[in-house]
Amino acid sequence: MSEAGRRWLSDDVAGLVTMHGKEAVIGPVLAEGAGISLFRVPDVDTDAFGTFSREVERPGTALDAARAKIRAGFAASPATRIMVASEGAFGPHPAIPLLPFGDELVLLVDRETGFELAGRHAGPETNFAHWRARDVETALDFARRCGFPEHGVIVLGVRGEAPAPDVFCEKALEDEAALAAAAAEAIALTGAAFLETDMRSHRNPTRQESIRRAAQDLVRRLHSPCPACTRPGFDRIRRIPGLPCADCGTPTEVTTAWVLGCEGCGLEETRRIAGEPWADPGACPSCNP
Template identity: 40%
Template sequence: MREIEHAKYSRLKNAIYKDASVALLTQHGKEKVVTPILASAIGCEVTLVTGFDTDQLGTFTRDIPRAGTQIEAARKKARIGMELAHLPLGLASEGSFGPDPFTGLFSLNVEMVVWIDDTLGIEVVGVASGRTNFSHLLAANWEQAEAFARAIDFPEHGIVVRPRHEDDSRVRKGIADWESLREAFFWACGEADNGCVFLETDVRAHMNPMRMEIIASATRDLADKLATPCPVCNTPGFQIVERVPGLPCEGCGAPTRDTWADIHRCGRCGHQVALERLEKAAPAGHCDWCNP
């Protein structure tokens, strides 16, 4: 392992991607938030790539399972976009949804936006997470369906409808107005042998404004990393790769599990720097000795 350099590191802006073309493969409108953020931050030109059905790589409605991990799916989309556009730069995003891992009380959306640069041989990933609109209901009548729709802020957020239960292969997506929702509901009622209709929020980016906000946050995180060059080789993406615990307790001075320093590393030359946090001490309530 390379020796860690303890130093105060000043973030510099890198103009290496100014006017560079980068391929973005999406069919769900993500370019609307990704393009202006990257153009403003690093000056690149996003090239929208179409002609490939990204649903083939997996759908949130479970009709096509996603192969591999979230980051692997994002890499694959980026690579396909680069190949179709014949560009050495590509980016793509991939999301995941589930319960908040800390409390389990609300749904959490995690977004990853991957940037691949084959010229420099680097990969940089922007990440963001936040509370999201990810709900479902098995409705026995229209009144229940209508109440669910209002609760999830329909029609601003889209709805997916199925007969019978959540795994029925018959599905209608992209429902974004009341007339379409009512028609789909009674269609599903007619198809269901139990008389019930399964409704869920449509979490595809173009149908879910809350998800678009998280994608925008992940893109800003990516842009910030790309705008930060390695102080040795000037390669973009000098970023945090590890957090070092050990911030001393404000009461007894013993090391705690709170982060003492962040390790930044270059993905190309391997240079790394440990930057101490501004906080000088951790609350005594975080100390295993003072608060066992």
């Protein structure tokens, strides 16, 4: 990290608020890329801020949850100056509803300087999936397709067509025998078993990779100082579409420039994308309506 950027961080040691082994994923990235040593803050129940299995609903956004975890981390470790937390969200792709989509955030806060910065990774690289099963063999087939047992699967009860964790919820499933027993119990209690990939990081290697990439994005942003105030995180905040069609010149939705901005001083700078000055006619609303 540049000396200008380093003055925004009051220490080179940071706490990580996690119950699910994220220090093994985030720690090496921050150490190598930013010179920050990471330790796990003990005695913080991160499930209190929301669980993927729905026993505890997450209030607010992923950023809200990450900030809440960091506040809890500072309360549990008062001598720590820098705190890191991670939060993920999963659901259908915003443009292709049948495709799953994951959005990971890794947040760093320095309470001495007030500095806050987040790295993100979003995309379809997730194994997020769920299924309702009315027999054990169907439940086992779903689990195998999800990569179980390397990738965890949780079993919930069902109320109507919706998962009912208050009736039945089992996460500690290490082999097919345990999963079959859990599915059988859920089916006996509620008529069906709702199975879902376990999105907790220590039970989901696919998600671990997304968290690692979000941590890499945080490091990248730590090395991107504002040209005016030197605050790290000078980065893209919005795109400018309008690259003209190569055939007719009509503006398209293809990006022609990005606006970079600073969260500290508010500086904005527009940078055109280098390369082809024309858009493919296939993206043109006139040539390809």
